[in-house]
Amino acid sequence: MKDAYWPLILVLLLAVGFGVVAVLMSTLLGPKKPDPIKLSPYECGVDPVGDARMPFFVHYYVVALLFLIFDIEVVFTYPWAVYFKKLGLFGLLEMVVFIAVFLAIFIYVWGRGALEWE
């Protein structure tokens, strides 16, 4: 029973090791010419330090949220595609329903004007 987890631990070790090695290597081998812009943490262009209560553009988050939802939709289709044959007609119908729900959401979002960027 416990043997079944060994490959998993191996993969974990490999992943962590690769990350550690990569960072270590670049620090040791790479040239260092620091300047303030280079030293600031990368935050998608948003100033990382400052007043948290600043007004922000809500629309940005709406789009992010929508992206997340549709992204997950796509993620779901992968395992389905893998087992497409075995799942048969029922699987197909399930996916049709799933997609239909997303279609409804899409139409709604579109109709509501959530995709228009001023």
Place this chain on the structure above:
Amino acid sequence: MMVLILAVVLIPLLGATINGLFCWFTKRKAHIIAVPAIAIPAIVSLILLARVLQGERFDQVLYWWIPLGDFRVPIGFLLDELSAIMITTVTFVATWIHVYSIGYMDHETPRGYAKYFCYLNLFVFFMLTLCLANNFLLMFVGWEGVGLCSYLLIGYWYEKASAANAGMKAFVVNRIGDFGFMIGLFLIYKHLGTLLFSQAFASAEQLSVGVATLITLLLFTGATGKSAQIPLYVWLPDAMEGPTPVSSLIHAATMVTAGVYMVARTHALFNMAPLSMEVVASIGAATALMAATMALVNNDLKRILAYSTVSQLGYMFVGVGVGVYAAGIFHLFTHAFFKGLMFLTAGSVMHALHGELNLQKMGGLIKKMPITGWTFVVGALAIAGIPPLAGFWSKDEILAGAFMGGHRIIWAVGTFTAFLTAFYMFRLIFLTFFGEPREKHLYDHAHESPPVMTIPLIVLAVGSAVVGLLALAPHGGIVGFLNRTLGEAHEAAGHEGGLTYILMVISVAMGVAGVVLAYFMYMKRMPDPVAMARNFRPVYTLLYNKYYVDEIYFAFIVNPVVGGSRYALWKFVDVIIIDGAVNGVGRLCRLVGGGLRYIQTGFIPDYAWMILVGAVVIYWIGRLF
């Protein structure tokens, strides 16, 4: 049959609901709903009566209210000879009184008009529930319901202090009676284990005489309240503050007879308790006599009629008390016609004279209002027991029953009361309708009422004249019909034989004597009533002040209670103990509530902490067990 019975009960309720909820809409047209809401049940009642005549009977539980294990409250109806007669009487008289009200209440505000008809319909609904119930609890619902409607209608003109007070008096006095009734119900449930009439009466014989006596006396206490008998009759004369059609329907024809009906309905229990029967008969006779004497000298048109009602109810109790239940119900039936009629005529007179009620200011009105006058004479002849009008037959049955049953004293009192009845009724007639008008001004403005009021008068007058003849119908007449349910306690020795006729002649003679005496005293002034009053001043004063009963009640009951409650109860028990307790509890609640209000800060972190702390506290309390 179930459908028909439900129709009879529910249609008035429907009418009341419509007028009650949509009074802003029905307004002046309220009677368009209200009158059919009674007229249709009246017709249906006749159909039901016809079917009962053919020997049908109905006793069924419609459904059980909150059926849960052993505790079951039945909702069901019973239609037999007794209830058939009752509902026919109630709906018939009520129909005509509703019609009459259209004319009588035409001065009311539109909304008040609709409200009035709503109450009236609601009253009929409760009255029919009372009459048709097949168990004690539903009967009690009807019983309380009619009381409520009566209270609302007495206080209809609640702006008038006297009306509001009269309503309150009726309410309080009735509560005393109802309390007895309720204890009676508890005892019945305790000893018989059922509230259904059929089961209770079937097992009535298991009761010991003592328990039966206690139960029946308690039930009779309820009856004395509702049916205005000694000692609880005092509310009825005051109830005349209500609109006159209400006095006619509720305080003469129907509701006040509920006590008689209840005694007749529970006759199986009363038969078990001879002592209670004696009490009922004696109280009935005493009330009949006392109320009649009070009516002799009164000058208020409606109050005389009210005392007369009390007196006639006394007769009915004599009937049921001596065991001739059918005769008592028969009198109830005829009385509904002639007393309803007389109240309506009184209303007609009031309507014409702008509310004047003092006999001494009237006179000669028959020329101005012939229909009103002559229909009243018919009613008075009926109540005086002049054959062949209705009152003669029923009163004679009761008196004969009393005599045959060996209650000679009660018979004598009843016969003498018959004489008084004839006398005071014709005194009223001669002072009101005949002779010279004493107040020129009032007389000149008097006028006959519109047809919508006079037609009911004529119908009820015809009824008063002929319904008594039902006694002569085949198979023992109406009494024989009722006896199919009621069964005499002891056979009234048959109605044949010379003795019956002698009794009949005596009672008729008494009636005629009363009329003649009234004629001489008030038309011919010999002997002059004023001189009489002077010569017998103590008696006159005593009667005029209604035996000072109200004063006695005030002196010995109301004032001590009020005073006692003021000083002993209010000052001490109430202020210190009860108020202390109530205020203490109130203060505690407020304190706790106020404290709890501080917990309710409105801040989410506080709430989250509170939840956590509360949860932990509860968890640890839980662990203690």
Place this chain on the structure above:
Amino acid sequence: MNVTVPMPNLSLVVPEILMVILACGLLLVDLFIPKDRKRVVGYIALAGVVVVGVVTAAFWGKMAQPATTFSGTFVLDRFALFFKEVFLFTTGITILISLKYLEIEKVSLGEYYALMLFCTLGMMIMVSGADLIVIYLGIETMALSVYVLAGFMKFDHKCTEAALKYFLLGVFISGILLYGITLIYAATGSTQLAQVAAVIKEKGLAKNPLLVLAMFMLAAGLGLEIAMAPFHFWAPDVYEGAPTPITAFISVAPKAAAFAALVRIFYHGIQLLEPQWQILLWIICAVTMTIGNVTALMQQNVKRMLAYSSVAHAGYILLGVLAANQVGVQGIAFYFFAYAFMNMGAFGLVIYLRRENIVGDDIDDFKGLAQTHPLLAVIMVVFLLSLAGIPPTAGFVGKFLLFAAAIKAGFYWLVALAALNSVVALFYYFRIAKAMYMQSPEPLPQLSPGRGLVLALVVVGVFTLFFGIYPQPLMSLAKDTAHTFMMFLS
């Protein structure tokens, strides 16, 4: 690797499927309806709810035995059906009383109705959940919709504040609930109620501290929606701030759903922990009733007062849960319909009093109503009588059943406390009656009620009285519900 997909019996979820289609369809339809005609969306939603209600009712006859689907995680029995009807009825009435209100508040958005339907869907799933995860799914579907609905008037500060409070506390408690579920899984290795029950029995885990803690957390999680002490703190603030129709809705439907889930989990999942949860619920019941009634005494705002009164009612209903007998479940079922009638009615009256610049939720707004609107006053008295539990109203019958169940189970002291509490409750209910009948009206702008509101008031008013006078039809339905539910137990 071989994958077998068990084909779920979809016929058991037809009402839920219809609800999803209806709600999604409504969102789309709403796009094509101009802003001033949003009322139409409400009508469609109402018609849909009625259809789903009829479809759900059609299952009743077939469900004498419970049936499960989705590998035993979703159960359809009469208990679920009965509560689904309660939700659908409440939703229908809420839609009726919302039509005019939204126009007055100028927030006529089609999403309102769609959200309400999603919320109903969540509750329908919740009562059918035979697995803690499904129940949790239902709770979240319901709760997320309700959070938005509670803050629907987004320009009203009180309203948004209420929504935020509700959301934050809801999320907080949701975490606790989930933790409870994981603890159950940890102790028994399953989240399916039937298996949980089997494992507890098999391994004798009735006194397992992990399970006791889990039970406690589940009670807390559902206790928030039930609004039982000490999880009731959100209720008054949210009830006061939320749009009144939504207040009416959340005072009935989510409470019913949470109670149904609580009963199902406690009776079917951890029934062997009965000694433990009886102690827990005994304390909560006593505290809830008392806190609700005592605090309600102090309120001047009718919505707040009704919020505390609803806390108190939760306490009465807990009596039925505590009794753990058939009459108890019957009482809970009956009470929720009765409670839907009377509480929706009382809140409906508050909406009726909504007029220009006046919310109509202050006791003073009820002054002299008997003179200006006698009909309204009478209907309100019916609701108040029912809430106070006085015959002949549905509220009395419901309370009677609950008390009878508790007495049967031997909780005499608690019933005595409940009876005392009912007396206290009379005071604040009759403060409203007193304002209506004993005080004279103040000159106020005219009322302009919508037809839907009037219809809703008449329906619930008639039902309140009808089932008070003739409770048998509803009682026998509730009895069947309880019977099949308890049958499953033994």
